[in-house]
Amino acid sequence: MGDSLIHAGYRGFERGDVAYDDPQSVAEQLAPFAELGFTDVIVRTMTRNDSAVRTVELLEELRTILA
16 A cells, blocks of 8 residues: 555655555664664554554554564
């Protein structure tokens, strides 16, 4: 869903500006920021439907990977 939203002009973002996909892929996308010393991530869901709920559920898995 993320690719289709980005291609449709989601908030004017380019693909590299937004981290999305499965938790492992998102962890890999965020790794450069961890290497720079960032310790916090602000999450904004791209939709307001059941996908947004699933995104929040997957954050626990992402947190485990990043810990």
